[in-house]
Amino acid sequence: MHRAIFPALFAAGVTFLLTCLVVGIRLEQEGASLTVVGADAETWGWIAFAVIGVFLVQLLQQPLQRLRQRLPTADITGLLPNEMLLHRLKPWLIALVVSGLLVWPFMVSRGAVDLATLTLIYVMLGLGLNIVVGFAGLLDLGYVAFYAVGAYTYALLSEYYGLSFWMSLPLAGLLAAVFGCLLGFPVLRLRGDYLAIVTLGFGEIIRILLNNWTSLTGGPNGIGGIDKPSLFGLEFSRRASEGSQTFHEFFDIDYSSGHKVIFLYLVAVLLVLLTIYIINRIQRMPLGRAWEALREDEIACRSLGLNPTVIKLSAFTLGASFAGFAGCFFAARQGFISPESFTFIESAIILAIVVLGGMGSQMGVICAAIAMTILPELAREFQEYRMLMFGGVMVLMMLWRPQGLLPMKRPHLELKTS
Amino acid sequence: MSDNLLDVSNLVMRFGGLLAVDGVNLQVKPRQIHSVIGPNGAGKTTVFNCISGFYTPTDGTIRYRGKAIHRMSGHRISLLGLVRTFQHVRLFASMTVIENLLVAQHRHLNTNYFAGLLKTPSYRRRQREAMDRAAHWLQQVDLLDFANREAGNLSYGQQRRLEIARCMVTEPGLLMLDEPAAGLNPRETAELDQLIMRLRDEQDIAVLLIEHDMGLVMGISDHITVINQGAPLADGPPDQIRANPAVIKAYLGES
Numbered sequence: 001m002h003r004a005i006f007p008a009l010f011a012a013g014v015t016f017l018l019t020c021l022v023v024g025i026r027l028e029q030e031g032a033s034l035t036v037v038g039a040d041a042e043t044w045g046w047i048a049f050a051v052i053g054v055f056l057v058q059l060l061q062q063p064l065q066r067l068r069q070r071l072p073t074a075d076i077t078g079l080l081p082n083e084m085l086l087h088r089l090k091p092w093l094i095a096l097v098v099s100g101l102l103v104w105p106f107m108v109s110r111g112a113v114d115l116a117t118l119t120l121i122y123v124m125l126g127l128g129l130n131i132v133v134g135f136a137g138l139l140d141l142g143y144v145a146f147y148a149v150g151a152y153t154y155a156l157l158s159e160y161y162g163l164s165f166w167m168s169l170p171l172a173g174l175l176a177a178v179f180g181c182l183l184g185f186p187v188l189r190l191r192g193d194y195l196a197i198v199t200l201g202f203g204e205i206i207r208i209l210l211n212n213w214t215s216l217t218g219g220p221n222g223i224g225g226i227d228k229p230s231l232f233g234l235e236f237s238r239r240a241s242e243g244s245q246t247f248h249e250f251f252d253i254d255y256s257s258g259h260k261v262i263f264l265y266l267v268a269v270l271l272v273l274l275t276i277y278i279i280n281r282i283q284r285m286p287l288g289r290a291w292e293a294l295r296e297d298e299i300a301c302r303s304l305g306l307n308p309t310v311i312k313l314s315a316f317t318l319g320a321s322f323a324g325f326a327g328c329f330f331a332a333r334q335g336f337i338s339p340e341s342f343t344f345i346e347s348a349i350i351l352a353i354v355v356l357g358g359m360g361s362q363m364g365v366i367c368a369a370i371a372m373t374i375l376p377e378l379a380r381e382f383q384e385y386r387m388l389m390f391g392g393v394m395v396l397m398m399l400w401r402p403q404g405l406l407p408m409k410r411p412h413l414e415l416k417t418s
Numbered sequence: 419m420s421d422n423l424l425d426v427s428n429l430v431m432r433f434g435g436l437l438a439v440d441g442v443n444l445q446v447k448p449r450q451i452h453s454v455i456g457p458n459g460a461g462k463t464t465v466f467n468c469i470s471g472f473y474t475p476t477d478g479t480i481r482y483r484g485k486a487i488h489r490m491s492g493h494r495i496s497l498l499g500l501v502r503t504f505q506h507v508r509l510f511a512s513m514t515v516i517e518n519l520l521v522a523q524h525r526h527l528n529t530n531y532f533a534g535l536l537k538t539p540s541y542r543r544r545q546r547e548a549m550d551r552a553a554h555w556l557q558q559v560d561l562l563d564f565a566n567r568e569a570g571n572l573s574y575g576q577q578r579r580l581e582i583a584r585c586m587v588t589e590p591g592l593l594m595l596d597e598p599a600a601g602l603n604p605r606e607t608a609e610l611d612q613l614i615m616r617l618r619d620e621q622d623i624a625v626l627l628i629e630h631d632m633g634l635v636m637g638i639s640d641h642i643t644v645i646n647q648g649a650p651l652a653d654g655p656p657d658q659i660r661a662n663p664a665v666i667k668a669y670l671g672e673s
Contacts, residue, residue: 278535285534286520286527293510293521300508303470304522304588305496415516415553415565 008058015054019047068399101269105262113258113265115377117333120268121326122369126353127275127362128322133351134360135288136315137295138188139196142203143350145183146176146320148342150327152210155223155337165229165332169325176324177317179206184316188309203347211339222338228260229267229332236260264333271329275322279362282318284413291315352390356397358404367405423448423483423624424469424500424592430477431464431648438464440648441478446592446624446641451614453627453635455659456645457668462628463505465645466596469626470502471495482592497525499591503581503598505628511570515561515580518569519552522584526551548587555583559613575606582613586621593617594626599634607631611638636660644668 024047028037039047057064086093105113125147132140150172157163157171187198210217217223228236234247236259247263248255282288290311294301298308331337353372357364376386397404426444430437439461446452454462468475471492480488487495496502510518520527527548533541556562559579564572569580578598585593595614599607614625615638629635635642635656642659644652646668652659659665 281535281537285531286524287531287534289513289517289521290524292513296510296512297508299472300504300510301521302472302492303496303502303504303508304524304584305493305501306521306524307493413514413517413520415549415556 004059004061008055011058012051012055016047016051019050023047098273102266105265110258110261113261115374117261117265117268119370119373120265120272121330121333122350122353122373123272123366124268124275124326124329125323125350126357126365126369127272127279128319128326129350130319130354130357130360130362130365131279131282131291131322132315132319133354134365135283135291135295136312137291138312138315139192140199140316140319141196141344141347141351142183142199142201142206143319143323144342144344144347145203145206146180146323147327147330147346148206148210148339149176149179149320150324151331151337151341152217152223152327153324154328154331155226156216158226158331159223165227165328169328172328173321173324176327177321180317180320181313184313185309188312188316200344200347203342203344207339207342210342217339220338220340222336222340224336226331226335226337228335229264231263236263268329268333271325275325276362287311287314289413352394356394356404358407361404361406364404364406421448422446422481424626425481425484426465426469426478427480428478429465429468429475429480431461431468431473432476438648439468439475439645442643442645442648442650443653444626444643446626448624449618449622450640451618451625451627451638452641452643453629453639454643454645455629455632455635456651459647460645461648462645463596464648466502466594466626466628469495470500470594496588499589500594501585501588501590501592502594503578503585503596505596505600507574507577507581509569509577509581509584511568513569514566515556515569515572516549516552516565518580518584519555519587520548522587523548523551525588551587555586558586558616559583575602578602578606578610579613582617586617590623592624592626596628597630598627599629599631607634610634614638 023043024039025036026039027034105116125143128146129140129143132138132143153172153175154163154165154168157168158165163171183199183202187195187202190198211220213219230236231247234245234250236247246255247259290301290306294306294308294311301308301311330341334341349372353368354365356372357366357368379386379389382389422445424444424446426442429439429442429444431439442461442465444452444454444465454465456462464473467473468488469480471487471490471494475488478488479486482495482498482500485498487498487500490498510521513521527544530541553562553565556565559582561572561576561580561583564576569577572580578601582593582595582598598614599610602610611634614627617623618625627635627639639656642652642654642656643650644659644662644665651668652662652665654662
């Protein structure tokens with residue numbers, strides 16, 4: 001143990017220095033000059049507590065590690081029913097989940113439905129980024145840029161040309177895909193860290209562009225008054241705009257603002273189901289296999305006649321288009337967007353969803369998206385410590401289940417031998 | 419124009435100050451097994467890398483069926499029908515055996531995005547054909563029973579055979595094998611010997627082979643090129659090479 005004492009002392013010293021500088025002292029303004037003020041006794045108490053804590057953990061690292069090894073590793077495969085049964089029940093389970101999703105909003109509060117809608121947006125974003133990061137193995141830190149492109153596409157088309165949500169949705173996906181292609185073409189020859197940095201820069205460029213191109217995008221003031229989606233031309237407002245009809249008038253029921261919330265939720269469910277279906281199909285298509293092959297061995301792929309640039313580009317483009325759809329829906333739901341919604345932290349959260357869920361695993365990503373949006377809402381009192389909890393959860397996950405909540409299990413194509 | 423399938427003339431490859439390949443010539447005729455031999459570090463694999471497009475040669479020309487390919491990228495060369503294996507096996511280890519063979523048939527499959535989403539009849543037919551072709555080749559290399567196993571779990575010899583099968587499903591005109599017998603036991607080497615001959619005789623392809631196992635090389639080659647320190651040393655049929663004093667000197671050292 002005496003060998004551990006010096007590193008432990010060192011760690012405690014570093015902790016002391018850092019906490020002193022960050023919370024122990026602060027600058028206070030006195031008239032025109034700044035003075036350094038020390039913290040109160042309680043804060044110093046906490047600092048001492050932290051320093052001793054770090055010292056003890058470092059000192060007892062080995063016994064603690066031994067203890068951790070003795071703990072059973074998390075294995076949730078045992079909790080799932082066996083594969084054969086699952087396979088047979090699959091269509092029924094899907095039907096059950098889908099009908100549950102459709103019936104559920106009519107029984108709960110408006111706030112819950114609203115939160116569910118937000119969750120579904122993150123599910124879509126997570127699934128989209130999963131294509132790029134999980135399937136193709138390309139680290140993209142600027143994914144939010146494509147989300148922004150989708151949102152602004154609808155906002156601008158709606159503002160300047162009066163295009164409806166349903167008209168803009170494919171255009172938003174298409175435009176985000178074009179941006180993905182434009183960004184991807186020059187940068188996909190980079191790998192790993194370099195690619196991550198370029199995409200990070202791209203995300204910032206888009207945000208700053210939106211922020212400063214005031215004449216078109218309204219700059220930091222954003223764009224407001226974006227139309228909500230309509231149901232075959234029926235609007236969900238109290239009074240119909242010229243030449244159209246509202247939902248409650250058409251069905252001759254009382255107006256309720258809840259209708260709109262539920263309708264938005266149902267649109268989100270529709271989009272998510274479509275996303276899941278498409279990605280599921282792609283995984284089984286030659287393209288999906290090519291992505292995986294490329295992730296495993298690029299040189300072997302080239303020697304077999306697969307063009308790595310085109311295959312990576314397809315992943316990038318497809319991933320971007322799903323962000324575009326999500327962005328378009330986000331703009332319609334919010335009714336107001338500004339560059340503030342598309343900061344780097346959004347990219348980080350979406351990436352965290354993919355990593356926490358298990359890279360490449362669709363179920364995992366969906367679960368992680370739900371957890372990542374609902375948990376902060378439940379822990380509203382701890383608002384200030386949100387980022388701290390976020391970091392803590394990440395560290396714990398990496399220790400406990402480095403492969404993610406539900407690691408990827410790719411559907412294998414089987415050769416049936418007769 | 420000659421009737422050569424592959425025509426490499428005066429190939430030079432320079433890495434900075436190192437002259438790895440210096441004026442190598444190769445003429446591979448159709449339906450021939452052509453071996454490239456030489457001591458370690460002679461530049462054999464560099465020649466392979468130049469032909470298959472992983473390096474762009476500093477000088478010289480490479481023609482495949484009369485078409486200049488030395489400025490093309492690797493995947494385009496492979497689409498022309500020049501497919502290679504690697505000195506160290508490069509399989510997609512976490513994919514199954516059959517999937518390895520399907521990836522190789524990427525260009526034969528209907529890769530249209532919407533066709534795949536909607537499972538159109540043409541998509542299904544192409545997929546079935548690819549599966550049949552894969553099953554055929556698995557049978558040829560005696561791996562049919564392992565079709566649904568992960569490629570990384572196969573034994574080394576099986577992985578070698580799978581790599582050859584993966585090349586063959588692309589229906590190449592020239593198969594390039596980089597030390598296929600490395601790490602195989604004598605029985606597996608003998609099987610490989612049979613397989614390569616069968617490929618030449620039944621599939622109407624030429625094989626370009628790098629190998630250290632002299633028994634294998636002398637037994638099956640129709641033609642041998644010897645490279646020493648990047649430069650061509652000898653070129654001819656096996657008997658002639660075996661008797662060539664310069665080759666013996668390069669391999670055994672001066673006495």
